[in-house]
Amino acid sequence: MTRAEDTNAEPRSDSTPRSTTWNYLMDMDGVLVHEEHLVPGADELLAELRSHGVPFLVLTNNSIYTPRDLRARLQRTGLDVPESAIWTSALATARFLDTQRPGGSAYVIGEAGLTTALHSIGYVLTDRDPDYVVLGETRTYSFEAITKAIRLVESGARFIATNPDETGPSREGVLPATGSVAALIERATGRAPYFVGKPNPLMMRSALRALGAHSENTLMIGDRMDTDVRTGLEAGLQTILVLSGISAADTAERFPYRPTRVIGSIADLIGRVTDPFGD
Template identity: 85%
Template sequence: MTELSSWTYLMDMDGVLVHENVMVPGADEFLAELREQGMPFMVFTNNSIYTQRDLRARLLRSGLDVPESAIWTSALATARFLENQRPGGSAYVVGESGLTTALHGIGYVLTDSDPDYVVLGETRTYSFEAITKAIRLVEGGARFIATNPDEKGPSPQGTLPATGAVAALIERVTGCAPYYIGKPNPLMMRSALRALGEHSENTLMIGDRMDTDVRSGLESGMQTILVLSGISDKNTAERFPYRPTKVVDSIADLIGHIHDPLPV
């Protein structure tokens, strides 16, 4: 068992801390306890639309005080990956400010003229023109990166197509599959751990999805906790060939147990 004082917490945002922009009861107390005890933590989202500042403001409106430095997105993970792969490169981006800001932050040039990469992210304004441009650039030799594989997302009006669905369209036309950076790719977890200066063997991943949160945690060598406050129910874990370390109703069940959150 890991030493009681050494846990690092990684947690998904939607379904764990907030649900449809409403705070999950107890999330504020849980984060306050982590801060009081000096426990490192990072909040995750596969959504690449928003910057860290945007997401901090969104969480504040829900009653949660999370510093920008404790927020990690698929856009930031994508930027970190590209910085390591091809420093000072160029990209044609289909996405919004969260992604373009992250790429500008690593010194990338955003261009539609012979870019090193086509980078596809989440956006609410996919255009036929932009997708066609991306297809032609991939056909011309640009490497194809996508921030996350999520095929659909929720909205007050109903289901929306997401990055994975648009990536499938581009792949179908070009024959080139993208490299996905976000969950369940454990690369996203590892990039966050490097940013924190922590190690996987001392880390807990808390999420509401078996196919992204729990899987990426397991493949990164972490202990995992599935919460039932998002899309999963008590039978969800049984449908997968792998299991989380622990299942709880919500993050509120971990209050008072942050040093010993797992079964002995």
């Protein structure tokens, strides 16, 4: 889509935001990549951000992978994103727990992305009287592990989950994700989890701290109204909805809140990274 074909939604009632320097938070899937393929223009946009010295961070609710794993995945599509520019719900969860109970313990259902993040803050992973049960995403949810989590929550462990996504994609079709398993544990124990990832604005605030940025001059680019745009708004950010992922042209009309701007894809920002809301 060319700039002339920009599918802008009408701006919010306040004046069009202006800033001399913007910081960029960007969702990964549907914005930079689609499945295992590069979204056209993503490589050019990242190169332009670097050339202008614009700080950016790539966000994902996926807690399976470490930033190193995700960097390798992005490299396979042709995108060069340093590990330091990748922020996951696992990292946000670890930072949250470090502020709540430094040096604590947790029983974890999840993969390397989550366990590595918790080890990095000095947490002990154990199934004996842990402070927390921390539920993340995994491709192999075990009934035995879920049963153990239920019993630990019933015994007093606090229940934390990395993100509320109920399903995830795979080549074979839809898979149950963190939100679905969290619902099972909640139904069995009567105790709801605290979700750290999007749409919790805590995810954005932790990303802002990691980037060293402030909400006043930061924008969030995502392909989902219910997570990316909502979280950005609640964290006080300007928001851009792209139509290269899950959303269609009329998606924004079905929600009571609006993004600052709607565009076809991030390719529409090429040549305007320092003034993304200009005419």
